[in-house]
Amino acid sequence: MESSFAIIAEPNRRTILSLLASSERSVGEIERRLRMPQTSVSKHLRVLREAGFVVARVEAQRRVYRLRPEPLMEVDAWLAPFRRFWTAHVDALERHLDRMEKTSRKGKKR
Amino acid sequence: MESSFAIIAEPNRRTILSLLASSERSVGEIERRLRMPQTSVSKHLRVLREAGFVVARVEAQRRVYRLRPEPLMEVDAWLAPFRRFWTAHVDALERHLDRMEKTSRKGKKR
DNA sequence: CGGGAATATGAACGACTAGGTATATGCTCT
DNA sequence: AGAGCATATACCTAGTCGTTCATATTCCCG
Numbered sequence: 001m002e003s004s005f006a007i008i009a010e011p012n013r014r015t016i017l018s019l020l021a022s023s024e025r026s027v028g029e030i031e032r033r034l035r036m037p038q039t040s041v042s043k044h045l046r047v048l049r050e051a052g053f054v055v056a057r058v059e060a061q062r063r064v065y066r067l068r069p070e071p072l073m074e075v076d077a078w079l080a081p082f083r084r085f086w087t088a089h090v091d092a093l094e095r096h097l098d099r100m101e102k103t104s105r106k107g108k109k110r
Numbered sequence: 111m112e113s114s115f116a117i118i119a120e121p122n123r124r125t126i127l128s129l130l131a132s133s134e135r136s137v138g139e140i141e142r143r144l145r146m147p148q149t150s151v152s153k154h155l156r157v158l159r160e161a162g163f164v165v166a167r168v169e170a171q172r173r174v175y176r177l178r179p180e181p182l183m184e185v186d187a188w189l190a191p192f193r194r195f196w197t198a199h200v201d202a203l204e205r206h207l208d209r210m211e212k213t214s215r216k217g218k219k220r
Numbered sequence: 221c222g223g224g225a226a227t228a229t230g231a232a233c234g235a236c237t238a239g240g241t242a243t244a245t246g247c248t249c250t
Numbered sequence: 251a252g253a254g255c256a257t258a259t260a261c262c263t264a265g266t267c268g269t270t271c272a273t274a275t276t277c278c279c280g
Contacts, residue, residue: 001237009119010238014188021191027257040239042258061247061256069196076189078124079182081131086179111267120268137227150269152228157267171226171277 004071005078007051012036013044017067020054024066114181115188117161122146123154127177130164134176 001007008014015034019025027045031038045065048054053071056063111117118124125144129135137155141148155175158164163181166173 003119003121005115005124006119009113009116011113012238014115018191021195028255037240038257039241039259043238046258063257067192067195069192072189072192073196075185076193079186079189081128082177082179082182083186085131085177086183122268138225147270148227149229149271153268156228173227 001047001051004051004053004074007047007053007071008075010044010047012040013048016041016044016048017053017072020065020067024064026059026062026064028062030065111157111161114161114163114184117157117163117181118185120154120157122150123158123163126151126154126158127163127182130175130177134174136169136172136174138172140175 027041031041052068054065055068056065141151164175165178166175
């Protein structure tokens with residue numbers, strides 16, 4: 001279960017992460033919000049914890065989980081080279097549309 | 111194999127995508143560059159194709175694969191909210207360091 | 221036309237993993 | 251100290267995925 005990519009491949013884990021993005025939460029809160037069995041939440045949290053996506057602070061009987069940015073930054077970094085790629089494509093699309101508009105305005109159709 | 115996240119969970123597929131980011135390639139080129147059995151390459155390409163990450167152009171007996179941006183843009187979009195999160199952390203760190211420097215240099219403010 | 225290169229597909233197999241159920245641990249409060 | 255809640259862990263099962271081997275398809279060229 002090494003890579004950060006494998007971790008976020010799981011939909012429930014992505015949901016948990018999104019939830020934690022707005023603010024830290026206890027296990028019980030997550031459980032209720034996502035309507036997911038507690039043991040399932042705990043298991044996913046364990047995976048997330050061991051992969052460094054979250055950390056737990058112990059607060060009496062509850063554990064409050066909060067996000068850690070590093071693993072997602074790693075994903076973001078991998079994505080970077082591709083980003084350049086698709087902005088270029090958007091430009092190409094715009095040029096294409098411009099061209100189409102010009103030619104259709106001046107006469108050609110079918 | 112629905113989600114784009116699941117697709118890029120596979121290391122070999124990520125490698126293939128990275129390779130295609132620099133330029134389009136035939137199956138054989140990928141096979142040689144990555145030292146991976148042809149049938150394996152073909153299968154990963156199939157998965158990538160069906161998920162919209164790549165398209166193949168037929169050129170005689172070869173198929174030349176090139177990247178399509180959409181699915182990765184989707185990943186990028188999911189990542190967006192978190193990005194704000196970790197830049198905030200860096201900011202907080204910077205403010206913290208600023209404060210430390212100021213207070214250690216002279217009296218305080220604020 | 222036939223052989224061979226480039227690529228795709230199918231079947232069998234092992235590895236891994238998510239989910240469920242049951243249970244254990246730890247903490248708080250009375 | 252015991253009841254009761256919050257969370258974690260163990261075990262099992264079913265399904266999925268990647269790899270390998272064997273074979274099919276399509277196209278080039280002599």
